[in-house]
Amino acid sequence: MRIVSSISCRWATLLRNPDLLPADENHLSVFIWPVAVPVAPESWSILDTDEQLRAQHFRFSHHRERFVAAHAGMRRLLAQILRCAPSELRFIADASKKPQLADHALRFNLTHSGDWAALVVSRTAEVGIDIEAIHSVEPELPRRYFSLQEQTDLAALAHSNTAWPDGFFRCWTRKEALLKAVGAGLTLPLNDCAVSLLSDAPAQLLASSLPALQPADWSLLALDGIPNCMGAVAASSSAQSVSVFSIDFDLATTGSLA
Numbered sequence: 001m002r003i004v005s006s007i008s009c010r011w012a013t014l015l016r017n018p019d020l021l022p023a024d025e026n027h028l029s030v031f032i033w034p035v036a037v038p039v040a041p042e043s044w045s046i047l048d049t050d051e052q053l054r055a056q057h058f059r060f061s062h063h064r065e066r067f068v069a070a071h072a073g074m075r076r077l078l079a080q081i082l083r084c085a086p087s088e089l090r091f092i093a094d095a096s097k098k099p100q101l102a103d104h105a106l107r108f109n110l111t112h113s114g115d116w117a118a119l120v121v122s123r124t125a126e127v128g129i130d131i132e133a134i135h136s137v138e139p140e141l142p143r144r145y146f147s148l149q150e151q152t153d154l155a156a157l158a159h160s161n162t163a164w165p166d167g168f169f170r171c172w173t174r175k176e177a178l179l180k181a182v183g184a185g186l187t188l189p190l191n192d193c194a195v196s197l198l199s200d201a202p203a204q205l206l207a208s209s210l211p212a213l214q215p216a217d218w219s220l221l222a223l224d225g226i227p228n229c230m231g232a233v234a235a236s237s238s239a240q241s242v243s244v245f246s247i248d249f250d251l252a253t254t255g256s257l258a
Contacts, residue, residue: 001028001219001235001242008246014080026240028127030233031077031119032226033247035069035112037062043072046086070117073249074110077119082106096183109180116226125239128181130173131223131231137168146171147194149206154197163199169230171197174220177234178205182212195220203232 004027044052051071058064075086082089082104090102101108107122114133121127142151150171157163174195179188193208203220205213219239223231233242 001221001233001239003221003244004241005243006246007243008248010248011076014077014245014247024241025124026238027123028125028233028235028239028242029081029121030129030223030242030244031073031121031247032223032244033073033117033249034115035066035073035117036115037065037069039065039069039072043068046072046075048087048090050091066112066115066117069249070110070112073117073247074108074119076249077247078106078108078121081121094183098180098183111180111231114229116229118223118226118231120233120235122235122239126181126236127239128177128179128234129223129231130176130180131226131229132169132173132176133229134165134169137165142168142171145175145190147191147207149194150191150197157198166199166230167197170199170203170222170232171195173230173232174203174205174222174234177220177232178213178218181218181234181236188212205234 047055047068055064055067058067072086075089078089078101079086091099092102094100107125107127108119109127109129110119111117111129111131113131116131118129118131120129142154146154154164154167154171157167175190175193178193188210192210193213194206196202196204196206203222205215205218205220208214217237219235219237221233221242223233
C-alpha cells in the first residue's frame, strides 16, 4: 500500500465535496481527527443506546468524552460516505465480534488513543487500524508479546530513550492493526507473527505461524505525523492505495452535525 494523497480540511469541506471520498475498490480512506473535550451535545445525540451506555461506564469524564468524540466522528464519516443520517447507522458484530454495519457491506475499523481518533474505510478489503499514544512501557512486555526477531530488533534500540519506545509502538500498532483486520483482537498470540519495527524499514508483516495472518495476504502502512502517537493500517492484499484525511470537526464553524 502507498499513500497517494494527504489532505487537511474542515468537516464542512467534506460535506461540500463528497468526491473526496474515493469509491475505488482497491483504495482505502483513512480519517484522523482530534477528540477534543468537552464534546458538543450533538455528539451524544447521534450515538445509539449501546454506545451511550458504553460511554457512561468510563470512570473518568475525559475518557468518556473522548470515546463519544471518536464514535460520533465515525458515525458522521460513515454517514457521509453512505448518504444517510449518522443516527440511522446500525452496528452489529460478526462471528469474531468485529463491528460491521447492519445494512451495508462497507468495511471499516475505528481506533482512538490519547487526543486522537482514526478510522479506516474500504469498499471491499478487510481492514484494521490502531493508534497508540506513546507512554512508558514495562520492559518485560516485549518478552511476553513480541517474537524473537522483534525482541532482537528492539534490543538494538535500547541505547536511545526515544528510539526504543518508538520501535515498541511501531511493532505494537502494526500487530494490533493486523489482529483487528482479521477480527481477532488479542485472542491470537502476538508473538506468533513478526512485523518490521525499525525506523528505516517499511511497515511489513515479515513472518507468521498463524493461518489467518500470512505475509502474502496482508499489507501494512505506517501512520506517521499524529502528534505523540504511533499508528498503523492493515489491509488484505487487494488494497493498493490510501488517501489520508486530517479532519477538523469544528461545530462552531460547521453548525449542527447530527
